[in-house]
Amino acid sequence: MLVPRQAVPALELPTLDHGPYALSAQKPMRATLVVFYRGLHCPICFKYLLELGRLREDFEKRGVEVIAISSDTQERARAMADKLGAPQLRVGYDLPLDVARAWGLYVSTSRGMTSIGIEEPALFSEPGVFIVQADGSLYYGAVQTMPFARPHFDELLGALDFAIAKDYPARGEYTGAV
Numbered sequence: 001m002l003v004p005r006q007a008v009p010a011l012e013l014p015t016l017d018h019g020p021y022a023l024s025a026q027k028p029m030r031a032t033l034v035v036f037y038r039g040l041h042c043p044i045c046f047k048y049l050l051e052l053g054r055l056r057e058d059f060e061k062r063g064v065e066v067i068a069i070s071s072d073t074q075e076r077a078r079a080m081a082d083k084l085g086a087p088q089l090r091v092g093y094d095l096p097l098d099v100a101r102a103w104g105l106y107v108s109t110s111r112g113m114t115s116i117g118i119e120e121p122a123l124f125s126e127p128g129v130f131i132v133q134a135d136g137s138l139y140y141g142a143v144q145t146m147p148f149a150r151p152h153f154d155e156l157l158g159a160l161d162f163a164i165a166k167d168y169p170a171r172g173e174y175t176g177a178v
Helices: 043-061 074-084 097-102 153-166
Strands: 012-014 020-022 031-036 064-069 107-109 123-125 128-133 138-143
Touching: 031 043, 043 064, 043 074, 043 153, 097 107, 097 123, 128 153, 138 153
Parallel strands: 031 064
Antiparallel strands: 012 020, 031 128, 107 123, 128 138
16 A cells, blocks of 8 residues: 555656656656556546646646556557547556556456457556655555546646645555554
């Protein structure tokens, strides 16, 4: 389990149009929004990433860099990016599933063809959204076992505005006996 105010696991992978990505090498003013999505086969992911692409600049205005990541191959990630039509959205691919697990993501097995006629990969990670502070520590995290009921990006922007204005600390950091 990831713990707020503690370092997140290493995250290094290729991106489609922005070169190799290493979270530890990023220098955001405030934080990085890491959005793990299921992959090309997921119609909900497509709608979710459309919204992320639309709001990417709003996050960046707040000093928050954005990356969307899946365990899809380069070809499948490219197909998703082409469908999205958001060339400024950084898209990472080939997420190793052991790294997905280190981030606390759930892993699912294929159920074959999806409702949009695209085959699911044999194994893939379920969604997760994380805000990682510039120092590499976890600020916010949400993981899902299903493709639905994800955090809304407009609500995250409002939460960021509050957190920035009030210097609100990451919560959930206590790991002692209960």
